[in-house]
Amino acid sequence: MTNVKMKALDTLHISSVSPDNMLKDTEFEVSGAIADELERAGLASRVIDAPTPPAEPEPKADEPPANKMEPEPANKAEPAAKRRAKA
Numbered sequence: 001m002t003n004v005k006m007k008a009l010d011t012l013h014i015s016s017v018s019p020d021n022m023l024k025d026t027e028f029e030v031s032g033a034i035a036d037e038l039e040r041a042g043l044a045s046r047v048i049d050a051p052t053p054p055a056e057p058e059p060k061a062d063e064p065p066a067n068k069m070e071p072e073p074a075n076k077a078e079p080a081a082k083r084r085a086k087a
Contacts, residue, residue: 004035005047013041 008026017028027047030038038044 002032003029004032005029005045005049006035006038007047008044010043012038 006028008024008028011021011023011056013021014028014030014034016034017030035044036048053066063076
């Protein structure tokens with residue numbers, strides 16, 4: 001048997017689904033035969049799953065990656081090893 005997804009239109013109790021009462025708008029699954037009975041009695045309606053649209057990709061950040069080194073500034077002093085080599 002095929003299970004059918006249903007939505008309660010009023011508070012109801014179906015012991016094969018839940019030990020507690022199901023409040024209005026609660027979604028649950030039952031067999032096709034029980035779904036037909038609940039629909040005829042006006043206690044629940046079938047839930048039609050609409051296909052979800054694909055999620056839009058997030059815009060890319062304009063920031064450079066954090067693992068890239070920045071170029072050295074032009075005013076940086078020479079390393080000590082180069083200064084000793086010149087002397």
